[in-house]
Amino acid sequence: MKHFAPILSSVVILFCACGGDDDASSQALAPDAGPSSVAPDAAAPADAAVPDAGPLVCQVERPKSRFTVAVVPDTQYLFDQDRIYPEVLTASLRWIVDHAREYNIVFTAGLGDITENARPDEFAAAAGVYKILDDAGMPYSLPAGNHDLTRSSQFDNARGKEPYLDYLLPTRPGNHPTLGGSSPNGYNSYYVFDGGGQKWMLLALDWRMSQDSMRWAENVINEHPTLPVIATMHELVDRRGAAGDPPNESAVLSSYGQTVWDNVIKNHDQVFLTLNGHFWTPARTTMKNTAGHEVHLHLTNYQDRYYGGSGMIRLYEFDLEHGTIEVSTRSPYMEAIPEANRLPAQAREVALVDADNRFVETMDFESRFSGFRGAPVPLPPGPLSVEQVLVPGTVAYYRFENGAGGPVGDTIPDRAGRGNDLARVTSSGGAAADIAWTNQYHPAQPSRGALFFNGSKSKPPSYLRTTDAAPINAMTFEAGYTIETFVRPPSDCCSEHAWMGVLSRFAPGSAAGKTGDDPSEPLATLSFTDSPMLQWAIFPTNYDGIKTNWSHIFAADVWHHVALVNDGHHTVMYVDGAPVVRNPRSETVGIAAAGKPWLIGAYSYDSKVEQAYYGWLGDVRIVDHALTPDQFMTARPR
Structure with a gap:
């Protein structure tokens, strides 16, 4: 099925005030302060103070058929030499932890370019922030982007060990519950998590996969033949250059993305959703795989926006009962600034509600996944006889x-x-x-x-x-x-x-x-x-x-x-x-x-x-x- 208009009429807003101290939020930032007034400090701790979110948010649990995958795109400008702003990503990850029950967040997926220059001090600062998820026992993935690799090895698909592996190795303790394994070179990994009463796989793939890495990815999919797969990587689709493209047809495969499509995605019907960063601005499209089924391809990156993307995160809310994936985009860091204190540039980043950043993908999950699960799509009993339909x-x-x-x-x-x-x-x-x-x-x-x-x-x-x-x-x-x-x-x-x-x-x-x-x-x-x-x-x-x-x-x-x-x-x-x-x-x-x-x-x-x-x-x-x-x-x- 094609994409549909970006209308969220089915979204139920579950936020509600549960009490709290109004003064606490007003003291978080002085009236003339804000993220833009924070002085760069390379020594800033990963848990640096962030603006208080104000009143508590009711933790309303989602139905069991609903679950959420959180996405953290390029954060490179927050970890750039002595320009280290860990408090922005800290706000994002703390929000994910604090709202994990409310949104039933089962996994957090990074999209690469965690740092700007692949320096050890940059990785150390970023790794310190991700300890928030480690301590909460929340699984996540962090594939490398080109800026997470030294210049000499960015395009070397047979590269050796890089500082990225020293600090953000996929086998970090917090990932053990869902980590299925990594490729021999350490740059690719896969995860199996529960959501909506079933298991899902997420592939976190390298910035530039070697042929061996592509074969590894294919083998992983083949070894789990009944699992739906979300494939994440730093580069796959770019925004189309033509003006006026509808939001659901605004992306196109890059040259390297075509290679990944041909070798890893199109022949594996299990892959139904791909997420990547690298390019900007956000865009999306669908393509038909060799089985004739749609694959949704989404570009998510905000580094070109104010404050290095303001720690934007995306929420992919899966509703298996109603056949939807509701996508929304927000900046917890900017949300936490009291509304009266927000500068115009900050207010624009609180939440993105345009058609590229807030939309619904409609998907008949049972039908889409029936081809590789080996079972027919269940239908209600029928047909019914005429007599059964003729009510008085x-x-x-x-x-x-x-x-x-x-x-x-x-x-x-x-x-x-x-x-x-x-x-x-x-x-x-x-x-x-x-x-x-x-x-x-x-x-x-x-x-x-x-x-x-x-x-x-x-x-x-x-x-x-x-x-x-x-x-x-x-x-x-x-x-x-x-x-x-x-x-x-x-x-x-x-x-x-x-x-x-x-x-x-x-x-x-x-x-x-x-x-x-x-x-x-x-x-x-x-x-x-x-x-x-x-x-x-x-x-x-x-x-x-x-x-x-x-x-x-x-x-x-x-x-x-x-x-x-x-x-x-x-x-x-x-x-x-x-x-x-x-x-x-x-x-x-x-x-x-x-x-x-x-x-x-x-x-x-x-x-x-x-x-x-x-x-x-x-x-x-x-x-x-x-x-x-x-x-x-x-x-x-x-």
Whole structure:
């Protein structure tokens, strides 16, 4: 699946004040002080004082299906000859320790360039800070970057021993619980940790791997054939030079990164996520491996920002239940400065919330990992019979399964047996293949098939409509209704297909005597905007204008279940079983009618069908009263 818009509507903020002394935070820095006023001091201890974070933060545990991997990118400007600022990294690592339970932080991954000049005094200062994680028993990795190696060996992939190994050897005591082993030269290591009730592997790879190191990495993956793998290294992808690239397509393999991709990543399906620094600014992309599965490649580096990156850390919050990886970026050092004392340059570094630094990757973990775990993707029991889906009050039920494939014929029966059959309409100039049977379906859908509508604004529409004699044409549903369907918008949806209708009433508001808002709009329509998100817009029987419900932005190329539930007074939209926030609280009774057909896969304006739907459409069920989520078509068991 592709990347999705950087919207964090699903993120639950878990911070809350638990008490504390306000004076403590105000005394941490004088009003005219801040990190920029700290004098360089090569002898500064690794545990130098940092601004107090103020009130305590409630330690709310994540559900067991959620866990976090913390990422520490290039810190080289904090450990540069006599320009040693250990207090900045100290704040970051202390934050990780203090919030380990709240975020269920199971591992901390470095990305190289720990120091600027690979000097022993630089390494000693950095190693002293990382003792914070050692003392807390928290596992971490620290692969070398080019600045962690002396100039004479940076590009020597057969280098010998370097000061890096004396101070930051992967076999430091704090890493023993998860350390699986290191390559013979000491510059590569792997770790196995627990997260969400399963085991994961993290590879910490050298700045420039020799052929022997690449073979070592491949052997490690092959020796752990069922573990998902996160690969970290100092260089892999760089930011694209072209302006205007969307955030999820803003990175490209470097020359060396191409070598790593070809030799270590693309042929090993277990590698699903890669993290690297070195270049700036942050960027990300996805590539398909030889198994046809996506690998997410992320560039994370802030050394070019104020205060050497301000000790920025990234949090990768895995939610196995909901299939997401939520990514956020913050500077604990800048966070700890009382807000009133922050200079503008400091305030900008507290948290980065742009699309490159705060976003969600959506991933069906079971499906993505099933190829190397040797087990099929578990699906809910099914298919369900028609009788199992026909709850009392079912007005119409349509299943779009046809093993023969090919174009859809003239009619599709109403499986509820209420006479609300569908007729196919192919406009003059339209093509038979514009509505086709497919074997695609939502895993929790009752049937095992869907239609693909190949509609657009630039071609004559092909769609389905209820027959003229269908009883549903005159129904106003004043006692309530539940309308359900399954949709999957394609990855190139929906800028060219904005306001395409999933289902709608053909007649405009004026046909039912409505004069408010735009009476040329249809009496009811469930339509995709260009975002894409869904809008349910209707003329209710008790109101002269239009009432609307809105979804959040949808993930493209992913199946979603949508339900519109009206209890006779209010309408609630549900997406994947959860109510959305943009549901009106005003009284909304029924749907106005004019005796005209319902359309499936089309939108009309002023009694003219303007465009057909573009995407997949699964089962459709309409019930004459409000159902609860445990009665939706997705509910199991029945």
